[in-house]
Amino acid sequence: ARAFCVPKNQPTNAYVASAPGKPNTALRYRAADLDDIAALKAINFDFLDKLEQRIPAGEVYVGHDGDDLVALGVIERGRLLRDCASIGMLTAQAHRKRGIGEQTLRHMRGVAHAKV
Numbered sequence: 431a432r433a434f435c436v437p438k439n440q441p442t443n444a445y446v447a448s449a450p451g452k453p454n455t456a457l458r459y460r461a462a463d464l465d466d467i468a469a470l471k472a473i474n475f476d477f478l479d480k481l482e483q484r485i486p487a488g489e490v491y492v493g494h495d496g497d498d499l500v501a502l503g504v505i506e507r508g509r510l511l512r513d514c515a516s517i518g519m520l521t522a523q524a525h526r527k528r529g530i531g532e533q534t535l536r537h538m539r540g541v542a543h544a545k546v
Contacts, residue, residue, distance in 0.1 A: 456495055456496065457493050457494065457495055457500070457501075457530065457533055458493070458494045459491055459492065459493050459494075459503070459534075459537045460491065460492060460494075461488060461490070461491055461492075462481075462485045462490040462491060462492045462502070463485060464482070464485055464486070466485070466490075466492055466499070467481050467482065467485070469492075469499045470490070470492070470499070470502055472499075473499060473502065473520065473522040473523070474502065474520065477502075477518075477520045478490070478502065478504055478518075478520070484504070488505075488545075489504055489505055489506055490502060490503070490504055491503040491504070491505070491537070491538065491541065493530065493533070493534050493537070495525065495530075498522075498525070499522065500521065500522050500525040500530055501519060501520065501521045501522065501525070501530050501531070501533075501534040502519065502520050502534075503517065503518070503519045503534045503535075503537060503538040503541070504517065504518045504519070504538070505517050505538055505541055505542055505545065507545065507546065508546075512546075513546055514546065515542040515545065515546045517535065517538040517539060517541075517542055518538075519531055519534035519535050519538060521534065
């Protein structure tokens with residue numbers, strides 16, 4: 431998991447390390463909803479707390495490969511620097527080493543640019 435400030439004037443790859451494997455074009459991302467809480471808790475462990483508050487605030491995103499929840503992304507707007515956002519991700523244990531984390535960070539960076 432990683433979290434960083436995402437300034438708008440930096441190239442996407444400045445914040446994303448290369449990951450093994452090819453990008454999975456079948457991944458779909460969307461904002462999480464409260465119905466996702468049980469599935470998120472199953473892969474989340476202690477990575478992210480307060481899901482019940484973060485989801486309605488639009489801070490949590492989910493990544494699916496088919497019907498499988500494979501990743502979660504999180505965005506938190508900067509409190510001191512309002513034009514920055516912190517992003518993070520977690521890939522489900524069974525789906526690691528496939529480049530999903532990198533794709534999730536790229537997606538979350540796009541979310542950050544749209545929201546900040």
